[in-house]
Amino acid sequence: MHLPAYDAFAQPLAARVGSAPAVQEIELAHRFDLARTEALQALVDRFNASSKDYQIVLTRRDWQQGAVPHLLVLEGEDEDRFLTGKPRYRPLHELMRSAGVPLKSVRPPLAMTRKPLDGQGRLLALPVGLTTPVLFVNREAFRRAGLDPAAPLNTWQDLQNALGQLFDSGHACPYTVSEPARVMVENLSAWHNVPIIARHGRTDAPAFNGMVQIKHVAMMASWYRARYLHLFGRGWEAERRFASGECAVIAAPSASWAAFRRQTGLDVGVLRLPFYDDFPGAPQNTLADGASLWVAAGKKPAEYRAIARFIDFWLKPENQLAWQRDAGFLPLNAAGMPASTSELAGIDTDNLKVALSQINNKPATQESSASVLVGREGVRRILDEELDYVWADVKPAKEALDTAVARLSALPVR
Incomplete structure (x- = not known):
């Protein structure tokens, strides 16, 4: 949920990390408000600082305008439209398996929205914006x-x-x-x-x-x-x-x-x-519901490998804590749970403590x-x-x- 009163419809933040001609760009499209855009940009900047061949570039736009972005944070009607008709996404569990990056630590609870899951409970997308x-x-x-x-x-x-x-x-x-x-x-x-x-x-x-x-x-x-x-x-x-x-x-x-x-x-x-x-x-x-990070179909193998590294980076405990603190969303896996409930996180995670006490x-x-x-x-x-x-x-x-x-x-x- 966003608050347009706080500049939710401001122009997209420009990527703050420049890219040399040899560096390939991976577009991540979203519709977050300004505060969450800044939180996402901070995460992307940390990843880009450690990535020499690929850089994630944020855009705030409608995924239906122009080429489908590599990565899309979607919820609500945007997500429903994306999931209508022929699949436009590459299943996340398949992508990570192909890249040799395990997703075993992410076990979606029964209380979580079923949209980013297949019939076997495997992740089709990463639920990055869960709330209750x-x-x-x-x-x-x-x-x-x-x-x-x-x-x-x-x-x-x-x-x-x-x-x-x-x-x-x-x-x-x-x-x-x-x-x-x-x-x-x-x-x-x-x-x-x-x-x-x-x-x-x-x-x-x-x-x-x-x-x-x-x-x-x-x-x-x-x-x-x-x-x-x-x-x-x-x-x-x-x-x-x-x-x-x-x-x-x-x-x-x-x-x-x-x-x-x-x-x-x-x-x-x-x-x-x-x-x-x-x-x-x-x-x-x-119940936990909200935005998920989808990976578009039809991209290059090297791009998918870079995307897998980015998702693995997002799932690291220290990055989850920063995302929870700055964007307010629920943990993505068990590694993010201790950080959410730790007194070290301070008052900024009171919402997470109450939310998790309800869901669990x-x-x-x-x-x-x-x-x-x-x-x-x-x-x-x-x-x-x-x-x-x-x-x-x-x-x-x-x-x-x-x-x-x-x-x-x-x-x-x-």
């Missing part, structure tokens, strides 16, 4: 309302009580949510260990209209009517409102911590998502695992459309979720 939703709180707003900003908000009732106190103290926007469908349906379901898909023979169908999902959407609708909850669509507006101090609490991707901490004057805290304590087994685990709260089950079907952008868009009818008081929660399931049941699974 957490609660961010404006500590000063909590203190002004007489609340302890360090106290956990374990249940949704706990959060409701805090929001009521914030509202009564004069805070006009106590709570907001970035990516409502992802938070209120996908992760809520996994967090409560309830199914989000149903298996019909060999076909998956959406099944996010169960008791916990209906209860939660109905509760959010009551908060919306009471002005405890304010919603600003699927874009970055909710994060802008929190970053400006307008909203006191936000459920947002864990990686947003980097921008909240470094590009605002707010005293921001991070808490785990609340849960309903009357659902057995909750809390279970949340309990071993993922069949019900709480990530789904290819529900994780697609088209599915989220339909979910958000139906949720909008709830906020507008046009449909009750059950009707909206039932309708979303009916609309999505015929969609093909990649």
